[in-house]
Amino acid sequence: MKRLLLATLAAVGAMAALPAAAQFQKPEDAIKYRQSAFTVMGNHVGRIGAMASGRAPFDAKAAAESANIVATLASLPGTAFGPGTDKGMPNRAKPEIWSDAAKFKAANDKMIAEVAKLDAAAKSGSLDAIKAAMGAVGGSCKACHDDFRAEKYSN
Amino acid sequence: MKRLLLATLAAVGAMAALPAAAQFQKPEDAIKYRQSAFTVMGNHVGRIGAMASGRAPFDAKAAAESANIVATLASLPGTAFGPGTDKGMPNRAKPEIWSDAAKFKAANDKMIAEVAKLDAAAKSGSLDAIKAAMGAVGGSCKACHDDFRAEKYSN
Numbered sequence A, B: 001m002k003r004l005l006l007a008t009l010a011a012v013g014a015m016a017a018l019p020a021a022a023q024f025q026k027p028e029d030a031i032k033y034r035q036s037a038f039t040v041m042g043n044h045v046g047r048i049g050a051m052a053s054g055r056a057p058f059d060a061k062a063a064a065e066s067a068n069i070v071a072t073l074a075s076l077p078g079t080a081f082g083p084g085t086d087k088g089m090p091n092r093a094k095p096e097i098w099s100d101a102a103k104f105k106a107a108n109d110k111m112i113a114e115v116a117k118l119d120a121a122a123k124s125g126s127l128d129a130i131k132a133a134m135g136a137v138g139g140s141c142k143a144c145h146d147d148f149r150a151e152k153y154s155n
Helices: A002-014 A027-052 A060-073 A101-124 A127-148 B002-023 B027-052 B060-073 B101-124 B127-148
Strands: A091-093 A149-154 B091-093 B149-154
Touching: A027 A060, A027 A091, A027 A127, A027 B027, A060 A101, A060 A127, A060 B060, A101 A127, A127 A149, B027 B060, B027 B091, B027 B127, B060 B101, B060 B127, B101 B127, B127 B149
Parallel strands: none
Antiparallel strands: A091 A149, B091 B149
16 A cells, blocks of 8 residues: 555656756646636636626625635746746747736736735625726736737747 | 425536536637646646655645645536537547546546545645645546546547
């Protein structure tokens, strides 16, 4: 049993990036990770947005679950824009992410802060509070996309 | 008793039918969503696995954060294997996901349960508890991949 456990742990461990500084072995891993986090976040922001705009019936429990998912993931993409992760697989990262890193960090921090407020609003169960928070979340998404996300994918 | 049973069945039916059908406009959206959730989960299981196997230094706070991310995402992929989501973009879902849906659900439920135990172990801060939980998590990942994930992508 112990040997099986150790073998399983070794196999799982092999999936992780070895260097302590980087959680990603290849630029492709970082790109895939950040795109994946954004995909799940976008889906759940969309679900809350549908409720906030009246396109879907308000379900307080579902909204709170989605907001918790978005808040849990919000800080992840920003960890995966390390040097050299502009190429490796098709992605939409603009060069300004690295050439204007301070502005990019500010935009990322703003998103994280607004998502935290959305999470608190959703936990309160108030649709009006969710609507207000969603406006700011949507604004933070759009601002960062406008400045740092290209129209088309490049490799 | 019969009315209670019928009401229960109706409620279960609604739970099963609503999320998958309503939250994804196209099969491609569901495939991308479940692949994205698995990508982020795999990365963070890998980080904990690296600590559990001694390939990375143990960082209790980082392990707990990763376990929380995995636990928050664990129930998401299972909502995105609705009928018709076998095709739409390249993916590795085997036909058995739909032809042996009960077994797939059991494998998915097992993973969710083991991830919840990992989350509790990581919150405790005990590396030994994390190691024990990781063995079961890794086993649940492997069992489901063996039965329901194809070697190669198909469209």
